[in-house]
Amino acid sequence: MAPTAEQNILRVTAMIPRGHVTTYGRVAELAGYFGAARQVGWVLRRQDPADTTIPWHRVVNAAGAISMGIGRTGSDWIQRELLLEEGIPVDQAGRLPLRTYLWTPDPLQVLQVLAGG
DNA sequence: AGACTGACGGTCT
DNA sequence: GAGACCGCCAGTC
Secondary structure, eight states, X not given: OOOOHHHHHHHHHHHOOTTOBEEHHHHHHHTTOTTOHHHHHHHHHTSOTTOTTSOGXXXXXXXXXXXXXXXXXXXXHHHHHHHHHTTXXXXXXXXXXXXXXXXXXXXXXXXXXXXXX
C-alpha cells in the first residue's frame, strides 16, 4: 500500500520536535509534494485540534506567523497558546522568530520514517 | 467541465 | 516590513 499524501504529511508533521516549528511549504517538500503547501494546511485543518498525537501547532506559514482567520474558529489562538507553552515567543499578531526555532530535520531520517512509518 | 476556495509561497512594489 | 499579485494543488459546488 503506497502511503497517501495525507499520511506522509502527518508523518512528517509528527517528527517535529517540541520547541521547534516548520512551515507548510517545508512539510510539503519533505513529504514529497513540493509546491503543495496548501494541501498541508488542508490536511491539518481536518485534524482534531484536541488531538495531541499530532503536533499540528508546530506548523506555521513561511512568513513566520500563525495563519489566523475566521475560518479556524479559534484553533489559531489555541495554536498560539501551545507554542507559548513550548517556550516559543508568539506576539499578538501570531508572529514568531522563525529563523530561531526552525526545525532542520535529517533528510535520511525523514526518508526512513516515510518508508517504514 | 468550469469556477471558486483555502491553516500557502515567492516576487514585486 | 507590509500589501498586492499570481502561481500552486486538491476538494467542493
